[in-house]
Amino acid sequence: MSKITALDLAKNQKEISVAEFFERNKHILGFGNSTRALLTSIKEGVDNSLDACEEVNILPDIYVEISNHEDGECRVIIEDNGPGVVKKQIKHIFGRLLYGSRFHAIRQSRGQQGIGISAVVLYGQLTTGKHATVISKIQEDRPAAVLELAIDTNKNRAEVINQTITHWDKPSGTRVEISIIADYKRGKRFVYDYLQSTSIVNPHAQITYKEPDGAIHVFERTSEVLPRKSVEIKPHPYGIELGTLIKIAKNSKSRKLSSFLKTEFSSMGDRTVNVVCEEAQLEKNLNPKDMTRNEFLAIHKAFKKVKIMSPPTDCLSPIGETLIKRSLKHETREISPEFIITASRPAATYSGNPFQIEAGLVYGGNLPKDSSVKIMRFANRVPLLYQQGGCITTEAISSIDWRRYGLEQKSGKGIPSGPAIFLIHMSSTQIPFTSESKEAIADVSEIENEIRLALRICARKVQHHIHKKVRRKKTKEKFELITKILPEIANKSSKMLNKPVPSLEAIITEIMDVVWIEDLIEYEKVKSNDVKPVQTTLIDEKMEKHGVGVITKSTIMVVNYKRKPQKFNLYVLIPEDAVVGMVEPKPVKISDKYIKWNLDDIPSADKVDIIFELAGLEEGDFDENDIYTEDINPSFVIGADKWEGD
């Protein structure tokens, strides 16, 4: 046997083509089978459209169409009203694998979650042999470019097969048409779920979906406000890897270690830079370009030892409780749920990456009572539809005993069953997925912790609701007793005896023996010049556009049915997005979370009406008062809970 030499081996060593690369990795890229491929194709397109629109402050209007030419082949169309793509970039973006703009930026975006739109073009080409068509318009008064594209798989370059211009009604936008082999029958449920879920966490987007049979679903826009723009941030020292550290140093313009650390990383002030350098036992004046691997290692180690401030979190763009609630309400309106609860945690970090957890819970109505709860998982506003079992969100839900909260669960562990939908949304500059297929969030203890805390808030609110329901019933009974039955007893007895009807006030007080709190919420449509929103995160664009808005008016009636005068503090929770308008009587405090009143000496059998108005909300956003009392025995009060502090 002759010896095989390196030269022999070299004959077989060549750059592998993108086609081969794709073929080998297609399962982790989301094209493992023809069902998945359909969803992935749509997802890549829609995610890009949403990202692009948001980037230029356009409310996304997205159109998705699947037409089923012949068995096994679908033509997928994704169209948006975004900024479009400049002509010379089109062939790179759609005809070259791994050509993106978001790969290096540290900010919250959807793009991170897929391999990119060109992979869809490639998949289509490999499976159907057909070319993709891209139409793009970037300026109102210019024609749209139409490109027919193929990919040269050996060179990983686009081939422009045909190029024309056309008139397009839109001011700007992008339309992609790709033929792919896809199992529409089995994949359609996922596509629908994906679009519906996407619409829930992107209330500012309008998504229209046309199926092969012509059926059209419209997932309506429920918010006219674009999400806060996520900002790009520098990497945080805690999360950096040695190799990346060295690479950043190579590209840095800084000549000194101290300025390098200060400018290339977040949370590095002068003081922290000094401490890091001391810890690493390195001169602050070292030129990063001259540093050895060992010196970088010392810095890398020092990063881990020194206490460094958390990264800024304003780079995140959470959805917000009001919008989550509004969207869930809109999408579940056919189920007519009993209540919808939301919770939002403050931003936190894991290994230097900022993240934030939001949760929602839909309960009751026509939801099935005896199957497992539905879990909707989202990462940076992108629904995660596969690998639910391996996701940290599922684990967090399973670790809580839900039996006290109206759900069933064997031995208090595992996915509960009952009429509920759980929603978990994680926003982060870096979502730690369990694998390249990016369908499940990895087991990171800081994240699990935050999810659990968010779920606990939900659970507490559920309990609050259950109590409220019981209390409402009791309250209704008592009210019926004093307003109807007792007067009727008095009437009947006096009529039989031919005597005057006695006054019942004292007896009513004696029977009730509580402070009674009842509330009412009304919505009033108003002209925009009647109200001037002061400051709000939800700029009411609709109001500006259409000249009408909604004022949420809440009336709280407090009646003292105790024998003695009562004096206490009353709190009402308000959504953070709301702007407080008129309040009566004068409150002692208005914070962004609550309004507080000091109720002085309400005489026995007397009543106080509290009224406040909220602007900046849609009708139904605020549909329930959470009322609390302080400095009064809670058992004296019906209709409010004890205030437990801020």
Add this chain to the structure above:
Amino acid sequence: MVKDYSNVIKKIDSIASKIYDDLQKPEIPYLNLPTRSKSNIQFDEKLNVWKYGSNQIERSAKSLDGAMMLLRTMYMVDFIKQMIKVKKSSTLREMYYISEGWDLGKFHSQNESNLLAEDLEVITSCMREDFKLRPEEDGARVIGNLTIEELTRNNRKKKIHCQDDVGDSGYTIPYNVESEKINFKSIDADFIIAIETGGMFDRLVENRFDTSYRAILVHLKGQPARSTRRFIKRMNEESNIPVVVFTDCDPWSFRIFASLSYGAIKTAHISEYLATPSSQFLGVTPSDIENYKLPTDVLSREDIKSLKSELTDPRFQDQFWKNEIKLQLKLGKKSEQQALAKYGLDYVTDTYLPEKLTEMGMIKK
């Protein structure tokens, strides 16, 4: 004969006054009445029957349920007062339907309205006849050598002989059996036999047991109506004729005997009007199941539950009942009167009843 209702009106008004006075004090209005349950009945030595004890419950307007009851009470007493005024009467069922118009005070089932009518009897110590209320159920049937004089609707007195003047189904006991309505003119019999089921009553009629054994046969129709019990009691007391009770062999039948003999729990406030303390249980006893080798059924779970409950019922505390109930629980079986047909249609009249009645000393050999 016109009955004087002024006392009834006074008592009814006193209920309204109690509520009205409470409201005026002011105090949360309430009414007290004895607890009407097994745990609150006591044997009255003087009357020889079971009556309510001293446990009271309070119906107070403090709770919604209590207030509802008070409101219904007000509606009912007002209704009764109206009926007395316009000289009408109504059945319990009619009153239930009339309550449909009582707005918040309306009843959800007839059982509720019946119970409240009984409550009113208890509170006022009146009888529901005083309230112009009558049951809708028709009375039971009687066959035997006795003559009844009944006041007919057109106010004529009519004599009825309960063998010669009636058909095979016998004389039907009316709902009013007080002396203003019926009287016993002549009775010639050695004992009264109260029978639970119609089938057995008809068997005894066909076999002429009433003539061959000088018996008065009364069909109880299950749990006997007040008028049936009152009728038997009057025959027993006025003519001094002993009463025996012949039922199926199961816990429900034992309760039929108890209500006839000791007084029923629901009507313990008027036990002295209704119960016949000297009546005796003839059978079918659990011992009979064994002695006569009768065909049986297995006791259901409800049967066992009510047998056990009877073991703690103060009315079943004598040795006879304790032994029989325990025996039945041990056998785990129950049987019916008509199971005696196993030995032929005449067996009950030729063998079983003569044997049992001899044992009880009702007939001599």
